[in-house]
Amino acid sequence: MRPSEGSERSELSDAAICDKLNPTSRRFAPPVLRHSFFEGAEDELDNIKLYPKPPEPYTSLPVLVETDVPAGDGKLQVATRKLASLGYSSVVMLPSCAPPGLPPKLTDLTNFWIAALSTLNSARSTKFGGFRSKVSLEKDVPLEWQNYQKDVMSSGALGKVGASSTDDADAINTATGDYKGF
Amino acid sequence: MILLTADLPNCSKDLRERGKCKYIIVPGEVVLRETGWEVDFASFIKEQTESAPPGSVPAATAIFLDAMENPKLFEEKIPDLSKAGLTGVVVSDPSQIPLATSLDLAVLYKLPDFDHSKGLDISSDLDSLPSTDSVAGVILPPHEER
Numbered sequence: 001m002r003p004s005e006g007s008e009r010s011e012l013s014d015a016a017i018c019d020k021l022n023p024t025s026r027r028f029a030p031p032v033l034r035h036s037f038f039e040g041a042e043d044e045l046d047n048i049k050l051y052p053k054p055p056e057p058y059t060s061l062p063v064l065v066e067t068d069v070p071a072g073d074g075k076l077q078v079a080t081r082k083l084a085s086l087g088y089s090s091v092v093m094l095p096s097c098a099p100p101g102l103p104p105k106l107t108d109l110t111n112f113w114i115a116a117l118s119t120l121n122s123a124r125s126t127k128f129g130g131f132r133s134k135v136s137l138e139k140d141v142p143l144e145w146q147n148y149q150k151d152v153m154s155s156g157a158l159g160k161v162g163a164s165s166t167d168d169a170d171a172i173n174t175a176t177g178d179y180k181g182f
Numbered sequence: 183m184i185l186l187t188a189d190l191p192n193c194s195k196d197l198r199e200r201g202k203c204k205y206i207i208v209p210g211e212v213v214l215r216e217t218g219w220e221v222d223f224a225s226f227i228k229e230q231t232e233s234a235p236p237g238s239v240p241a242a243t244a245i246f247l248d249a250m251e252n253p254k255l256f257e258e259k260i261p262d263l264s265k266a267g268l269t270g271v272v273v274s275d276p277s278q279i280p281l282a283t284s285l286d287l288a289v290l291y292k293l294p295d296f297d298h299s300k301g302l303d304i305s306s307d308l309d310s311l312p313s314t315d316s317v318a319g320v321i322l323p324p325h326e327e328r
Contacts, residue, residue, distance in 0.1 A: 051301035062319035063302045064290070087302055092321055 048085040062089035068096040071116060080120050091120075205244045206230070207272055207290070210252040213259050223259075224266035231267045244269035246290060249278065256281045270318060276311050288318035296322045 053059050065088045069079040080091045098112060152158060213223050227245050234242035247263065249255045249271045256278060260271065270288030273279060282289045293307050300306075304320050311317070 052303075054302045055305050058305055058308055058314070061304070061308075061314075061317065063304060063322065064319055065322040066324045068324050088322075089319065094324070 048082060050085070051087040053087070064088060064090040064092055066092040066094055068094040071097050071099060071112075076116070077120060205246065205269075207246040207248055210247055210249045210255050213247065213255065213263070214252060224263055227263065227267045246270045246272055246288075248272040250274045250292060253278065260287070261285060270316075272321070279314075279316065280312055283313060283316040287316065289316045290319045290321055291317050292321040294323060298322070298325050 054061060054063060065083055067076070067079050067083065069076050076093070076097055080093075083091050093116075097116075098109070208223075230245055231242045236242070245267070246269055247255065247260065249260065250273060253275070255271075260268070260282075264285040264287055268287060270290060271278070271282050272290045272292055273282065274292040274294055276291075279289050279291070291308075291311070293304070296304075296307070304322075308314050308317070308320070
């Protein structure tokens with residue numbers, strides 16, 4: 001951990017810090033909405049310039065940054081990706097990141113943060129949406145799978161195709177800790 | 183992964199194994215309570231480190247204590263917690279850094295105010311510190327609205 005012991009910035013590079021899920025009044029403090037900094041950030045991610053590393057002798061020292069962007073609809077994910085793109089080693093997520101309606105149950109909070117951390121940790125993989133396999137297969141498995149999906153969807157087994165997204169939104173029960181995206 | 187939370191004994195295993203949480207930062211005030219799991223915080227630290235043998239995946243969770251709002255922690259709690267396996271502390275007062283260093287604790291130094299136009303240039307904030315040997319990282323405040 002210590003620079004003098006040879007730690008590198010990368011030691012904390014995957015860190016996402018969730019701040020103070022405190023059983024006191026701070027736990028669900030109203031979010032301080034400063035997230036306009038991140039509005040439209042998703043479109044800019046590829047154009048973000050990496051900050052220069054800290055000057056010597058602090059070059060290898062991890063620099064973390066807090067965020068209070070509330071989770072939901074991908075806002076927190078965009079915010080953390082932007083911060084990572086700027087060069088911060090880690091992101092500290094403040095209490096306002098947790099959904100305001102999340103009940104003060106430890107298990108629900110745990111599940112929320114586990115899901116959030118898992119999602120945010122895998123953010124890099126979303127950049128590979130255009131990846132295509134070059135492996136030659138005897139069968140065209142992707143095509144067969146696509147055809148299978150079409151058959152299932154057209155059969156109606158999965159419900160009405162193209163149903164309104166508001167139907168899905170109604171299925172989210174925030175009282176039990178459900179949330180939509182990070 | 184660093185996670186700051188308060189009520190961890192029952193969820194810490196999940197956080198470590200399912201969330202692959204590598205770091206936990208606990209608010210200092212919970213350690214000062216008279217009742218609840220916090221009074222047995224030392225045992226919690228030991229459980230976190232002993233239940234994950236060195237080299238295991240996921241590895242043991244490193245635990246930091248947020249000492250920013252409770253300076254008395256350094257006198258009343260942190261020395262014993264250090265012996266129990268506490269990894270480090272979060273401080274914003276430079277005078278607390280030597281205290282942490284003397285206890286062989288890593289320091290996450292939080293800057294309450296920072297001009298983000300400086301990017302990652304934290305040199306002016308760190309140059310004034312008595313020592314940065316034990317500083318394991320610097321925490322900057324959120325980006326302000328632009």
